[in-house]
Amino acid sequence: MTVHSTSPQFKQNAARALNDHQLQKALGNVKQGFIDKRQMAADKLPEFEALRDAARDIKNHTLEHLDLYLESYEEKVKASGGHVHFARDAAEAREIILGICRETNAKTVTKGKSMISEEIGINHHLEANGITPVETDLGEYIIQLRNELPSHIIAPAVHLNATQVEEDFRRVHTHLDAKRDLSEPVQLLTEARAVLRERFLAADVGVTGANFLVAETGTSIIVTNEGNGDLTQILPKTHIVLASIEKLVPTLEDVSQLLRVLARSATGQEMSVYTTFSTGPRRSTDADGPENYHVVLIDNGRSSMLGTAFEEMLRCIRCGACMNHCPVYHAVGGHAYGWVYPGPMGAVLTPSLIGVDKAGHLPNASTFCGRCESVCPVRIPLPKLMRHWREREFERHLTPATVRSGLQLWGFFAKRPGLYRFATRAAMGALSFAGRQRGRFTWLPMAKGWTKYRDFPAPQGETFQQRWKRERSGRAA
Amino acid sequence: MSATPSSARPAHPRVGLFVTCLVDLMRPSVGFAAVKLLEDAGCVVDAPVQTCCGQPAYNSGDRGTTRDLAMRLIEAFQGYDYVVAPSGSCAGMIKAHYPELFEEDPNWRAKADALAGKTYELISFLVDVLGVTKVGAAFDGAVTYHDSCSGLRELGVKRQPRKLLASVEGLTLVEMKDSDVCCGFGGTFAVKYSDISGAIVEAKAKNIEETQAPTVLAGDLGCLMNMAGKLSRDGRSIQVRHVAEVLAGMTDEPPIGAAKAKAIK
Ligand code: SF4
Numbered sequence: 001m002t003v004h005s006t007s008p009q010f011k012q013n014a015a016r017a018l019n020d021h022q023l024q025k026a027l028g029n030v031k032q033g034f035i036d037k038r039q040m041a042a043d044k045l046p047e048f049e050a051l052r053d054a055a056r057d058i059k060n061h062t063l064e065h066l067d068l069y070l071e072s073y074e075e076k077v078k079a080s081g082g083h084v085h086f087a088r089d090a091a092e093a094r095e096i097i098l099g100i101c102r103e104t105n106a107k108t109v110t111k112g113k114s115m116i117s118e119e120i121g122i123n124h125h126l127e128a129n130g131i132t133p134v135e136t137d138l139g140e141y142i143i144q145l146r147n148e149l150p151s152h153i154i155a156p157a158v159h160l161n162a163t164q165v166e167e168d169f170r171r172v173h174t175h176l177d178a179k180r181d182l183s184e185p186v187q188l189l190t191e192a193r194a195v196l197r198e199r200f201l202a203a204d205v206g207v208t209g210a211n212f213l214v215a216e217t218g219t220s221i222i223v224t225n226e227g228n229g230d231l232t233q234i235l236p237k238t239h240i241v242l243a244s245i246e247k248l249v250p251t252l253e254d255v256s257q258l259l260r261v262l263a264r265s266a267t268g269q270e271m272s273v274y275t276t277f278s279t280g281p282r283r284s285t286d287a288d289g290p291e292n293y294h295v296v297l298i299d300n301g302r303s304s305m306l307g308t309a310f311e312e313m314l315r316c317i318r319c320g321a322c323m324n325h326c327p328v329y330h331a332v333g334g335h336a337y338g339w340v341y342p343g344p345m346g347a348v349l350t351p352s353l354i355g356v357d358k359a360g361h362l363p364n365a366s367t368f369c370g371r372c373e374s375v376c377p378v379r380i381p382l383p384k385l386m387r388h389w390r391e392r393e394f395e396r397h398l399t400p401a402t403v404r405s406g407l408q409l410w411g412f413f414a415k416r417p418g419l420y421r422f423a424t425r426a427a428m429g430a431l432s433f434a435g436r437q438r439g440r441f442t443w444l445p446m447a448k449g450w451t452k453y454r455d456f457p458a459p460q461g462e463t464f465q466q467r468w469k470r471e472r473s474g475r476a477a
Numbered sequence: 478m479s480a481t482p483s484s485a486r487p488a489h490p491r492v493g494l495f496v497t498c499l500v501d502l503m504r505p506s507v508g509f510a511a512v513k514l515l516e517d518a519g520c521v522v523d524a525p526v527q528t529c530c531g532q533p534a535y536n537s538g539d540r541g542t543t544r545d546l547a548m549r550l551i552e553a554f555q556g557y558d559y560v561v562a563p564s565g566s567c568a569g570m571i572k573a574h575y576p577e578l579f580e581e582d583p584n585w586r587a588k589a590d591a592l593a594g595k596t597y598e599l600i601s602f603l604v605d606v607l608g609v610t611k612v613g614a615a616f617d618g619a620v621t622y623h624d625s626c627s628g629l630r631e632l633g634v635k636r637q638p639r640k641l642l643a644s645v646e647g648l649t650l651v652e653m654k655d656s657d658v659c660c661g662f663g664g665t666f667a668v669k670y671s672d673i674s675g676a677i678v679e680a681k682a683k684n685i686e687e688t689q690a691p692t693v694l695a696g697d698l699g700c701l702m703n704m705a706g707k708l709s710r711d712g713r714s715i716q717v718r719h720v721a722e723v724l725a726g727m728t729d730e731p732p733i734g735a736a737k738a739k740a741i742k
Contacts, residue, residue, distance in 0.1 A: 015672050018672055018676050327658060327661065327680075328670075328673055364666075364669065366663070367626070367662065367663025367674075367677070368536060368626070368627075368663060369630070369659035370626055370627070370630040371657075374630050387535070390537060391538040392538070393538055394537065394538030394540075395538070399537065403665070403669065407533065407534055411534060411539070411545075411546075413528070414528040414531070414542075415528070415545055415546065415549070417526045417527065417528050417549070421526070427502075428502050428503070437736060438736050439731060439734050439737065440705075440734040440735075442710070447668060449667065449669065449674075450667055450668050450706070452671050453671060453675030454675070454678065454706030454709075455705075455706040455707075455734060456702070457503065457705050458734070459502055459503040460503065460504055462505060463502055464496045464501040464505035464509075465524070465527070467505055467509075468505075468508075472524075
């Protein structure tokens, strides 16, 4: 494990989030914007559904032959003058990155937005070793100032409002005039740009993630909207690409297909503003680019998902659509999930990466409404995979004892129709009689969770099967 | 598996009604509304002895119990032309998930496939299989309709209830915002994660209220109990009913969660 997880406290995290008025307001904005924009983009492209099938197939094919594509990718990177490092886990990845930084005597490292860098907790490791990491994506920059994890995989600071950002800027940018006006979002943006510009110029190493790695060419690709990624990888002497192994894609043609569903699913854009390809270090004929080009390929639990039911999760292209459409995410936000990846994709991936004993709540905290699966561009059956986790928990006796014994009791009756009819007839009769005055209960001993927020409607009294027997027995064929 | 093509469909198909455990226990009138709708459409309806489709166990990760219950249900409903449930969630369980349960058991897998192929959610069965285009019911006033998740996303139930509601005399449908967003029920989720469930149903209740329709309908009793419980807890007098009750013209029973009407004569 790498970054500290509060996933075991999911319920407490959720309760806190539900009572956080500022957060609730910020989440209100997630609900509509992303959803409407994605829908419009999908509606405008008649072949969108077919593209989703193609995207799924490309990723499935790659995962089936991942070893071959990794090999081919490595060869191509080397041929273009770059270096490839394989890291089994987060600790190895951190050491490799630190080693490269030390070789170049790096003091400052600029960073493009990268979820894998959050996963391996590289920032703290660099800081602990006297190197200053600077996030250059605006959202990431803000949460770095606050020492927080991203609350959304494509909009890391979506849980914050402008006033909070203003406070952070005033707290950290103390070299600027204390009386400056920051009341408009654009002023915050301008200030961040100015501060970051100096950082870009001073950086010794630039670290980016990768949306895709292309096996046939050894190219890494990032898509961004701010252009910060380009400056991060072009200006410093050394460029390090961090990517988990499932980012591989066979060909540029495949990438072009995946790009068509990625931005549409994420932000509703046809394409992100910048789609940047980088292949090896600067060539003599290039106008700019890094002298050294390193790729750190990180496994950190992925290869053990291959060949299991959870392999499907490795298709994920991190578009964020599943969380944008998730009623649970809308209610509690990303931090409640307690680790790097929130929402439905986090509910499936996190138990794989940090263990279901720690992250067991996440796949349980779902209504299985299926909206995530209905929008996932690579058609990952997220509810099904969450259910697989529940099955593992049940098998390993991690399911809470109260739930287990309740289920057993219910199962006992449900498997014995005669007894079931007898018992339910008696129970419903009694419940109906007790609730006859108001038609509902405001409190029931067995269902406190239910009656905390809503009444429990009283049953009509006689069961269907009782009445059917009385009225119809022998009548129907 | 697809539906029996209409040419091959018997004139009076034998329908096994799977009432679902919630309807059986909580609101049998929904089951009788389903019987009426099916009989009006020419079906011969039977309700064999039954318990539960196993969904609570399935969603709690208990595959063993689920399989046991599924086998019982498969056997109980073997002899019918169709199996119909007044619930997208339970019909979805049989249609989409039963085959999955028996992946390693070809014998039961075949039986599960056969059952899945002839199982339908009530309203979509009426419209898509039987070709019903209108019902003979009347209902005075505006209603709004919530699309329950499993019916909507596993079975494509969306247009069918709206089509039949449009034929109810005196009824107008007012669409709510986000009618296709979950109500927060999710079976045991509502109890296990009650804080989150409470927040989700609060948003749903707000969307219902904003339509100003005095009645909300849906096709799944779990969601209906959740919404009814929330609306009554908040002191709203919005009436909550299963869509089948309205389509069958059987609205003499008090709405879900309402007191039995006092006999005033
Ligand atoms: S699981 Fe699907 S919808 Fe969610 S982030 Fe990954 S690709 Fe996007």
